[in-house]
Amino acid sequence: MRITRKTLLSIPAPAAADEPSGPDVPDHPAYQQFLAVFADAATPLRGRDLCRALDLPIVPKNTEDIRSS
Template identity: 55%
Template structure:
């Protein structure tokens, strides 16, 4: 028991001071999306992102952008403040 009491605290991993950085996917569309959000001053919907990227406003394009926005939100790069409304997290 004495040995266990001494070794268990030593085995605990130290808490990392900073969270790991999240890498942006390599596809150029993600770079364009992040450029749109860098210039935006308010949360955006997928349709507004399509317009800012000069994409045709077709259901297929809007859905593709929405899926990419959701992926970015899952990774913590963007936040979805309400359903379908995306923004950059406050830093």
């Protein structure tokens, strides 16, 4: 999760018009929620922590899905 957080936070701001643009960042609401949770986290997060932060039930299916993402 630390590596994922570091990667997500290192996504650069949109480039100026004369520069070629980098990879597109998804604008799906769930992606934005993930970014917000990682940005607010003071410590590394586990799958259970992310489920709690996103108000998902803490069941094996959810934690495994988040862990594999």
